[in-house]
Amino acid sequence: MHRFFAAFLSFLALYGTGEASNAIVIDAPIPDVRLRLSDFAEVVDGADVAFLDAYEQSRLLVTDGKVSFLTLHDNASAVINGGEISWIHLHDRSVVRLTNADSLGWLVFHGADSRADIVGNNVSYEDGVLKGSWANGTTFSIWAIHEGMQIPISIPPNIFVTPIPEPSPWMLFALSVPFLLTGHRSRSGTR
Numbered sequence: 001m002h003r004f005f006a007a008f009l010s011f012l013a014l015y016g017t018g019e020a021s022n023a024i025v026i027d028a029p030i031p032d033v034r035l036r037l038s039d040f041a042e043v044v045d046g047a048d049v050a051f052l053d054a055y056e057q058s059r060l061l062v063t064d065g066k067v068s069f070l071t072l073h074d075n076a077s078a079v080i081n082g083g084e085i086s087w088i089h090l091h092d093r094s095v096v097r098l099t100n101a102d103s104l105g106w107l108v109f110h111g112a113d114s115r116a117d118i119v120g121n122n123v124s125y126e127d128g129v130l131k132g133s134w135a136n137g138t139t140f141s142i143w144a145i146h147e148g149m150q151i152p153i154s155i156p157p158n159i160f161v162t163p164i165p166e167p168s169p170w171m172l173f174a175l176s177v178p179f180l181l182t183g184h185r186s187r188s189g190t191r
Contacts, residue, residue, distance in 0.1 A: 021038045023040045026044065030047070032050060032053075035060065036056055037056050038058060042062075047066060054073065054078065060079070061081070062081065064083045066084045067086070070088045072096060073094060074092050077097075081099045082100055087106045090115070097119070100138075101134075109146050116144075118159060120164060
């Protein structure tokens with residue numbers, strides 16, 4: 001339930017609540033999917049898509065399932081919050097937000113204006129490999145390169161990392177005070 005809620009909030013934060021011209025749920029094997037205009041698709045459990053191409057203002061949410069080749073063009077956008085994806089290709093001004101994935105192989109940028117937003121902790125980049133951990137604690141290791149298989153020396157400028165906020169010590173203390181006071185009262189009442 002928490003995973004669904006997080007994906008839903010991520011989706012609303014990125015895309016608002018506008019209606020799609022076509023809304024598609026992909027939950028079965030299908031060789032080729034093309035999204036156009038303001039289409040919306042969700043990839044869920046049971047999906048096995050060979051090629052998923054998104055164009056124009058189309059939007060995609062992946063919560064489960066498998067996608068071999070995900071390619072975003074124009075202003076298309078995607079939120080990845082689960083599932084297995086072999087390749088993500090980003091063209092033009094496309095955007096992908098990665099908050100979780102069971103497996104992710106390659107992230108390839110085909111232009112300076114495409115962007116990947118990574119939500120994770122302990123993110124590092126070395127020899128073309130982006131490593132870190134998702135909010136649920138699982139680790140990831142993704143090849144992240146520019147077209148032509150160029151491996152940058154440092155993290156590609158198209159990648160923006162958002163650290164997962166950790167509770168502050170003061171917040172933890174403030175939350176624990178009522179429990180400490182309740183425990184003290186119950187003990188003092190039994191004496």
